Amino acid sequence: MELIVNDNMLSELGKKFMALKSASGTHSPSMLTILEKIPDLKIKVDACFLSNPYATDLFLEYFNNELLKSKKISRVLEFYPSQNSVIADLLGEHLGINPKKIFVCNGAIEAIQAVMHQFVKGKVVINIPTFSSYYEFINKDSEAVFYTLEKENTFILDPEDYISFVRKIKPNSIVIINPNNPDGGYIKYQDLKRIVEELHGIVENIIVDESFIHFAFENSDLELKSIIQLTDEVSNLIIIKSMSKDFGIAGIRAGYAVMDEEKVEQLTSNGYLWNLNGLAEYFFRLYTRPDFRNKYEEIRKKYIIETLIFISELNKIRNIRVYPTKANFVLIEILDGRTAEEITNTLLIKYGIYVRNCSDKKGLKGQFIRLAARSASENDQVLLTFRDLFE
Amino acid sequence: MELIVNDNMLSELGKKFMALKSASGTHSPSMLTILEKIPDLKIKVDACFLSNPYATDLFLEYFNNELLKSKKISRVLEFYPSQNSVIADLLGEHLGINPKKIFVCNGAIEAIQAVMHQFVKGKVVINIPTFSSYYEFINKDSEAVFYTLEKENTFILDPEDYISFVRKIKPNSIVIINPNNPDGGYIKYQDLKRIVEELHGIVENIIVDESFIHFAFENSDLELKSIIQLTDEVSNLIIIKSMSKDFGIAGIRAGYAVMDEEKVEQLTSNGYLWNLNGLAEYFFRLYTRPDFRNKYEEIRKKYIIETLIFISELNKIRNIRVYPTKANFVLIEILDGRTAEEITNTLLIKYGIYVRNCSDKKGLKGQFIRLAARSASENDQVLLTFRDLFE
Numbered sequence: 001m002e003l004i005v006n007d008n009m010l011s012e013l014g015k016k017f018m019a020l021k022s023a024s025g026t027h028s029p030s031m032l033t034i035l036e037k038i039p040d041l042k043i044k045v046d047a048c049f050l051s052n053p054y055a056t057d058l059f060l061e062y063f064n065n066e067l068l069k070s071k072k073i074s075r076v077l078e079f080y081p082s083q084n085s086v087i088a089d090l091l092g093e094h095l096g097i098n099p100k101k102i103f104v105c106n107g108a109i110e111a112i113q114a115v116m117h118q119f120v121k122g123k124v125v126i127n128i129p130t131f132s133s134y135y136e137f138i139n140k141d142s143e144a145v146f147y148t149l150e151k152e153n154t155f156i157l158d159p160e161d162y163i164s165f166v167r168k169i170k171p172n173s174i175v176i177i178n179p180n181n182p183d184g185g186y187i188k189y190q191d192l193k194r195i196v197e198e199l200h201g202i203v204e205n206i207i208v209d210e211s212f213i214h215f216a217f218e219n220s221d222l223e224l225k226s227i228i229q230l231t232d233e234v235s236n237l238i239i240i241k242s243m244s245k246d247f248g249i250a251g252i253r254a255g256y257a258v259m260d261e262e263k264v265e266q267l268t269s270n271g272y273l274w275n276l277n278g279l280a281e282y283f284f285r286l287y288t289r290p291d292f293r294n295k296y297e298e299i300r301k302k303y304i305i306e307t308l309i310f311i312s313e314l315n316k317i318r319n320i321r322v323y324p325t326k327a328n329f330v331l332i333e334i335l336d337g338r339t340a341e342e343i344t345n346t347l348l349i350k351y352g353i354y355v356r357n358c359s360d361k362k363g364l365k366g367q368f369i370r371l372a373a374r375s376a377s378e379n380d381q382v383l384l385t386f387r388d389l390f391e
Numbered sequence: 392m393e394l395i396v397n398d399n400m401l402s403e404l405g406k407k408f409m410a411l412k413s414a415s416g417t418h419s420p421s422m423l424t425i426l427e428k429i430p431d432l433k434i435k436v437d438a439c440f441l442s443n444p445y446a447t448d449l450f451l452e453y454f455n456n457e458l459l460k461s462k463k464i465s466r467v468l469e470f471y472p473s474q475n476s477v478i479a480d481l482l483g484e485h486l487g488i489n490p491k492k493i494f495v496c497n498g499a500i501e502a503i504q505a506v507m508h509q510f511v512k513g514k515v516v517i518n519i520p521t522f523s524s525y526y527e528f529i530n531k532d533s534e535a536v537f538y539t540l541e542k543e544n545t546f547i548l549d550p551e552d553y554i555s556f557v558r559k560i561k562p563n564s565i566v567i568i569n570p571n572n573p574d575g576g577y578i579k580y581q582d583l584k585r586i587v588e589e590l591h592g593i594v595e596n597i598i599v600d601e602s603f604i605h606f607a608f609e610n611s612d613l614e615l616k617s618i619i620q621l622t623d624e625v626s627n628l629i630i631i632k633s634m635s636k637d638f639g640i641a642g643i644r645a646g647y648a649v650m651d652e653e654k655v656e657q658l659t660s661n662g663y664l665w666n667l668n669g670l671a672e673y674f675f676r677l678y679t680r681p682d683f684r685n686k687y688e689e690i691r692k693k694y695i696i697e698t699l700i701f702i703s704e705l706n707k708i709r710n711i712r713v714y715p716t717k718a719n720f721v722l723i724e725i726l727d728g729r730t731a732e733e734i735t736n737t738l739l740i741k742y743g744i745y746v747r748n749c750s751d752k753k754g755l756k757g758q759f760i761r762l763a764a765r766s767a768s769e770n771d772q773v774l775l776t777f778r779d780l781f782e
Binding site: 023024030031032051053056068073074079083085106107113116133136138244248249250251252253270271277278279 | 471476
């Protein structure tokens with residue numbers, strides 16, 4: 001398992017990695033950036049990366065068959081993609097949502113930016129730990145009010161407590177990521193529906209990020225339960241959806257948001273004209289096709305089941321604590337006295353396993369790393385390594 | 392030359408096309424959108440599309456050799472691209488510009504949007520005819536003041552007259568596209584330098600869009616003359632650069648802007664984190680490589696020469712007037728009494744040649760179409776058709 005590196009190399013590569021990490025702000029440097037900047041570093045498993053690898057394979061299968069063999073790829077690269085509204089029309093039909101309520105975007109991060117800049121004014125309640133862009137992208141005149149998900153409650157959001165917190169703060173907006181990042185904590189459909197119904201009258205915007213919802217489920221059919229249809233009744237509900245994770249295509253940059261027609265109009269009337277690239281357009285067209293969706297459903301469930309097995313094995317390992325998750329990753333607390341930084345660097349440099357050091361995450365007290373589920377064989381490598389490292 | 396269509400089909404397809412055009416606002420529907428929505432329409436030459444086709448071929452050659460054959464494409468699609476600043480570092484070195492002054496963007500349109508939304512406050516002088524996004528993307532509290540490029544002066548900007556206009560208006564910002572779209576009118580380096588030097592003290596932002604500068608030249612070496620280096624001395628000069636046209640990769644969405652460090656910081660400190668996709672990152676890496684640049688320089692010049700020949704042939708055709716251009720397109724006035732709409736539809740439906748009907752362009756009095764130079768053989772088809780149609 002172990003890569004052959006001596007202590008000097010360990011410290012040298014560790015320093016380089018820490019410098020790279022520090023240059024990436026509150027995010028992790030991508031694997032491509034690491035490969036370029038520290039070519040000596042051999043990454044065997046990128047368990048920092050939150051993405052279904054089987055979905056990538058499925059997309060590549062279509063990409064090869066439909067774009068490469070036919071040479072259609074040249075058109076996709078050469079010509080302007082369709083305008084935003086053309087792709088919203090396609091998506092609307094597929095999702096059963098009025099297309100005028102759909103804002104397609106260059107990765108969910110573009111929708112996060114647009115929503116936080118244009119619609120969030122004043123106080124915004126953000127649950128921590130969280131995906132940092134939600135508080136980093138607020139306007140100067142906005143203020144993030146943090147609602148702490150307690151380690152003692154295994155980071156699970158208590159709907160009653162949350163509702164009374166929001167009632168007390170009276171913010172302009174609230175942000176909920178479901179399942180949450182970095183812990184994977186899941187709010188059940190009925191609970192989230194209740195939160196929306198209780199709070200939509202007292203806040204201007206309810207922002208729900210469902211980027212990891214394809215990995216969550218409430219019964220043994222593993223069906224996904226999105227609250228997207230609630231946007232029909234609740235006009236100030238905004239749903240943000242990345243396609244990078246569930247469809248394994250982060251490099252393509254594809255996402256969408258569902259929000260009130262007027263808000264979409266406000267965004268697209270003076271911007272966001274050609275914000276999808278040709279491959280993102282191809283992906284969205286594929287996404288609406290039954291043949292692709294049926295195959296995708298199979299590998300979505302396969303990945304969920306493998307992830308469940310992976311987590312149950314992780315749970316057996318001593319000296320770490322694995323927090324409950326319904327996403328494709330777990331938050332792990334290190335209990336043997338070593339720091340998250342030490343573990344992250346050792347995993348990366350000595351074992352070639354890249355995980356997310358969560359030391360920079362607001363609201364986390366203790367030593368935490370976030371570990372993504374990958375393919376079954378990669379998960380096995382991770383398990384072997386973790387047993388080696390912690391037991 | 393002529394496609395076999397009867398009058399019924401002509402009117403039917405014409406109606407469908409006009410509906411599509413109207414749904415695209417002040418822009419033309421892309422060829423891919425047309426192909427999808429009106430499959431009966433056979434487009435032989437897309438002369439609406441402002442792009443060097445030889446550059447597309449060159450990019451595809453690299454794409455095939457470096458990404459497809461090696462299977463590296465899967466990484467490009469699967470993983471997150473590098474953050475904005477990583478690519479700015481690469482570009483800065485190549486352009487000889489401080490990378491902190493570079494804002495890489497998801498097509499130049501993203502920079503146009505960012506600049507018009509964030510930095511332009513109050514009056515902005517925009518020369519018409521123009522690329523409509525410049526006035527469409529202004530804030531509600533901004534006001535576009537149009538400086539008309541006169542047909543009588545063949546749409547050429549007179550530096551003296553322009554400078555005194557701006558001095559009189561005292562705007563917050565000015566926008567100059569060089570060469571201009573849709574006429575291709577070119578302001579010489581020395582004249583533009585003078586405009587910048589005269590006006591930088593009296594306006595907050597001088598926005599110069601050099602998206603077509605690779606097609607312009609001032610001597611028989613066909614060297615391009617960008618004013619990008621002036622940003623070193625003139626801190627309120629903003630250069631916007633699309634890569635879609637000169638590099639023939641509109642589907643990839645790649646562009647950059649050069650502006651004051653503080654402005655870049657203002658944009659990237661709370662947004663634009665992963666706004667380039669994996670292929671755009673690949674393109675920018677390619678763009679900085681000498682082997683690619685040398686080959687590109689050859690085909691850039693080849694395309695300019697062919698465009699010069701094409702335009703000189705167009706100039707001989709009766710009943711149209713071809714306005715002077717240093718871009719890869721020409722603005723053509725129809726002098727035989729037919730309307731631009733009639734000519735556009737006839738060209739598209741009867742001959743399969745897609746041109747830009749300029750009827751919706753502010754500041755154009757008369758019947759105008761914009762015609763792009765394509766490959767030499769496509770240009771020949773266009774010439775045959777134009778002779779057929781106008782003589």
